[in-house]
Amino acid sequence: MALSKTQASALSLSLLFIISLCKSSQAGGIAIYWGQNGNEGTLADTCNTGNYKFVNIAFLSAFGNGQAPVLNLAGHCDPSTNGCTGLSAEIKACQAKNIEVLLSIGGGAGSYSLTSADDATQVADYLWNNFLGGQANSRPLGDAVLDGIDFDIEAGGGQFWDVLARSLSGHGTKLAAAPQCPFPDAHLDGAIKTGLFDYVWVQFYNNPPCQFANNNAANLLSAWNQWTSTEAKQVFLGLPAAPEAAPSGGFIPADILKLQVLPNINSSSKYGGVMLWSKYYDTGYSDSIKCCV
Numbered sequence: 001m002a003l004s005k006t007q008a009s010a011l012s013l014s015l016l017f018i019i020s021l022c023k024s025s026q027a028g029g030i031a032i033y034w035g036q037n038g039n040e041g042t043l044a045d046t047c048n049t050g051n052y053k054f055v056n057i058a059f060l061s062a063f064g065n066g067q068a069p070v071l072n073l074a075g076h077c078d079p080s081t082n083g084c085t086g087l088s089a090e091i092k093a094c095q096a097k098n099i100e101v102l103l104s105i106g107g108g109a110g111s112y113s114l115t116s117a118d119d120a121t122q123v124a125d126y127l128w129n130n131f132l133g134g135q136a137n138s139r140p141l142g143d144a145v146l147d148g149i150d151f152d153i154e155a156g157g158g159q160f161w162d163v164l165a166r167s168l169s170g171h172g173t174k175l176a177a178a179p180q181c182p183f184p185d186a187h188l189d190g191a192i193k194t195g196l197f198d199y200v201w202v203q204f205y206n207n208p209p210c211q212f213a214n215n216n217a218a219n220l221l222s223a224w225n226q227w228t229s230t231e232a233k234q235v236f237l238g239l240p241a242a243p244e245a246a247p248s249g250g251f252i253p254a255d256i257l258k259l260q261v262l263p264n265i266n267s268s269s270k271y272g273g274v275m276l277w278s279k280y281y282d283t284g285y286s287d288s289i290k291c292c293v
């Protein structure tokens, strides 16, 4: 059958329409935390799964209040003897696969706080010189330049994190934050209000008031809607990668996530994808959900 000119142009118009539909659909990515369990595989293994778009190296667990910053990567390597600089090659290999690699500062068990605006700018300078585009004699992860800093601030008050964000952002680095789902976050609200955060992966676990529970996503969805109305550029659904990853709950079986949760959040213009805690626990979950994030 030969197509008339009108038929042919109608056909190419509909093809264009279909292509533009595909482009405008919100393709999300998976962010993973790596670094807190020596048995979770290497950073290179993590990036080689092909499942992740972002890797948060966790954690810079002590900083601020004038103390010497401490990197903690559990059993992976010992920063105190300069034993983690070899990670540079792996970081660069991840970045060559278009995976963004961030340093996560804070965590659930660290010793950190910011005591003044001056303290915050000193920490920003330290991060810039030791992990980002600046220079230092002894960089803990070697010469690789990380893509950004993730604020996993669960202690140390709520002041001056905005100053840290502004100082880092002045250098043009990416910023991420991992607040708890009860809104607003006790530590990160002021920082997120700066509007400088590219990725906000909200922890919808170990937080009974707003996590998925009893096969019910209502509390999660109402908190999600609060988070997507913040100044965050992109919001991610932060989940445990297995039930054991979150003793106080929040795990969502993959099929329920795909059928009942993602369709209710992925139409938001701020939807960025899913964050998982952590690589150690991710023994199949990201494989099951990557189709649909």
Ligand SMILES: *[C@@H]1O[C@H](CO)[C@@H](O)[C@H](O)[C@H]1NC(C)=O
Pocket (backbone or CB within 6 Å): 025, 026, 027, 258, 259, 262, 263, 266, 267, 292, 293
């Ligand atoms: C939202 O997620 C569902 C389930 O994974 C998927 O079928 C749908 O295409 C997604 N919508 C968008 C806009 O990405």
